[in-house]
Amino acid sequence: MNQEELNNRLLEIRDKLIDIEHTTNNRIFLPCEAENNYDVCKFLFEDLPLRFVIVTGIDSDNCFEVLYHFSNDETGHVVTVKAFIRDRENPAIESISPFIPGAEWIEREVHDILGIEFKNHPNMRRLILSDDWPEGVYPLRKEVQK
Amino acid sequence: MWSLKKSVWVFHVNTGACNNCDIEIVNCLTPRYDIERFGIKLVGSPRHADALLVTGVVTRQAAPRLIDVYRQTPKPCVVFPIGACACDTGIFRGGYHVVGPVDKIIREEDPNAIIAFVPGCPPKPEAMISGVVKALSAI
Numbered sequence: 573m574n575q576e577e578l579n580n581r582l583l584e585i586r587d588k589l590i591d592i593e594h595t596t597n598n599r600i601f602l603p604c605e606a607e608n609n610y611d612v613c614k615f616l617f618e619d620l621p622l623r624f625v626i627v628t629g630i631d632s633d634n635c636f637e638v639l640y641h642f643s644n645d646e647t648g649h650v651v652t653v654k655a656f657i658r659d660r661e662n663p664a665i666e667s668i669s670p671f672i673p674g675a676e677w678i679e680r681e682v683h684d685i686l687g688i689e690f691k692n693h694p695n696m697r698r699l700i701l702s703d704d705w706p707e708g709v710y711p712l713r714k715e716v717q718k
Numbered sequence: 719m720w721s722l723k724k725s726v727w728v729f730h731v732n733t734g735a736c737n738n739c740d741i742e743i744v745n746c747l748t749p750r751y752d753i754e755r756f757g758i759k760l761v762g763s764p765r766h767a768d769a770l771l772v773t774g775v776v777t778r779q780a781a782p783r784l785i786d787v788y789r790q791t792p793k794p795c796v797v798f799p800i801g802a803c804a805c806d807t808g809i810f811r812g813g814y815h816v817v818g819p820v821d822k823i824i825r826e827e828d829p830n831a832i833i834a835f836v837p838g839c840p841p842k843p844e845a846m847i848s849g850v851v852k853a854l855s856a857i
Contacts, residue, residue, distance in 0.1 A: 701815070702777065702778040702779035702815065703779065704778065705778065711814035711815070712814075716814075
């Protein structure tokens with residue numbers, strides 16, 4: 573799939589996105605609300621299809637951001653779905669592990685260190701924190717870092 | 719103490735290292751450096767060891783394991799923290815999972831432990847050999 577095709581196909585899900593940002597010549601950001609993230613990722617992974625790379629979690633100013641990175645290997649584009657979770661008290665997002673098993677571990681890691689709940693995740697156990705780490709303390713949250 | 723001056727058998731403990739120091743330790747055993755000619759031998763159990771080569775910052779998960787390994791080592795033994803992380807936690811200082819450095823954890827268990835530092839990121843095999851020689855000639 574070349575760049576033009578990719579740009580055209582991305583317009584099919586334009587109504588679920590806040591914006592389509594072409595920041596540099598090989599990065600595309602798709603900011604969206606957390607509720608639409610599942611559909612957008614499913615579209616990218618199953619309909620286009622793009623290769624799933626990794627998930628990043630960020631404790632942003634007044635919300636959490638979960639970034640799902642997908643790669644279009646033919647052109648070298650990285651398409652990033654940037655999902656905003658506005659609820660800081662009980663942050664939750666729909667898990668993409670049911671259709672991308674490769675995302676299982678990285679979602680567990682994001683849950684460990686940022687405390688974001690991934691709904692319908694098949695196996696949400698502790699992954700990287702030590703066994704004696706207290707429950708409910710998330711080390712990369714801003715209030716813990718201070 | 720005289721037992722430490724002949725053939726020193728070492729046990730290698732990784733307490734959260736990035737593997738670079740571990741590779742350099744293995745490098746000491748290759749034909750190029752061949753530390754077995756000095757009688758230094760890597761063994762598979764701390765119960766057979768005279769010295770511990772500890773790499774890594776000592777993470778929260780690894781600290782009790784390091785103490786277990788130290789308790790199992792016959793005394794007297796020498797602890798060698800290998801690399802910048804093991805000596806002083808290096809670039810990981812203040813990390814949420816870091817409880818090290820190595821000497822702090824060992825001293826909590828045994829205040830009179832013999833500890834000899836080999837800094838570097840990673841230390842060269844020459845540096846490790848020199849560290850072992852200096853430490854053993856000092857005791």
